[in-house]
Amino acid sequence: MAEASTVTDLFIEDLNSKHPNISKAICDFYSEGCIAALVKNGHVDGVTVLVDGIVKQKYKLRWTKEISDAGWQEEKVISEFAGYAMAFILVFELTDYTILHQSATGTGIDYYLCHKKGTKGYDEKNFLKGARLEVSGIFKESKTNTLDVRLKSKINQTKPSDNSGLPAYISVTEFSNPKSSFVEK
Template identity: 40%
Template structure:
């Protein structure tokens, strides 16, 4: 079912992406480290991706400090930011898409995805919506319920552009990717 897992180095987010500055990327990587560390995971823990894709990745992250734990004390916010970081890396590995722009409030999704080699394309030509959600600790029933909820949430922007919904669960860890 799975080949050899690809290593995802979460601190690579600090290199930035088209719509993620290196500073924000470093922040997202820190949130990932805190979520994984607080769930008791060791370096190289595997995250299973299911849904539209079947894949397995080994995660690597920076050492968590007591200062980081104090900084990232809001569990809900930390989980959301960490889910963004992992979702961005997973979607880049599994597709030719990357994050190209933050979405506006009220659209029902978080980011616009575009092709990695989008040089010279018309803005939003061949683009995809991305909605991300994180769960610190949950089972497959909770993950599937969250996917359903997020599919519903993207309805205001349904129409011309497809969407990926990515839910990242940190206790297992796993990620479910749905396409709409």
């Protein structure tokens, strides 16, 4: 795993342009959840997140939108949608994939991925030659709910769809002290 010395900006509100298969409304909702998770944990635009897994690198999370607190009260809900936003950002930043579609219940994953247009694996006639994505968010770590514990659980959770033969990416983000694990299984 390579460690980079420069800090790249990641724009939370830019999900739909990177994942056009997912509606702008859903991308905006996930983005807003991510901003809520960060703001409710006392962070401001430009906060650093440490990503570990297929790379080890620091990124600056950037946003401009001010959110209404009224719609973001439940930490479990906030961290779920915030986790999706971070996973979408990291999929685009760290892989040759983009989000294809949400998966069905029982597959052990949240989304299927397809190759980005212009990458080596891209095939406009067969989008199913992609990958799988399992996502989780943690509003604030506790002794029993840590990034490492959740990552192990999520890796195990992908087993029902292992017979697809597709690689699986697992993204877990903690928002009180922003850090993400983004690994390939």
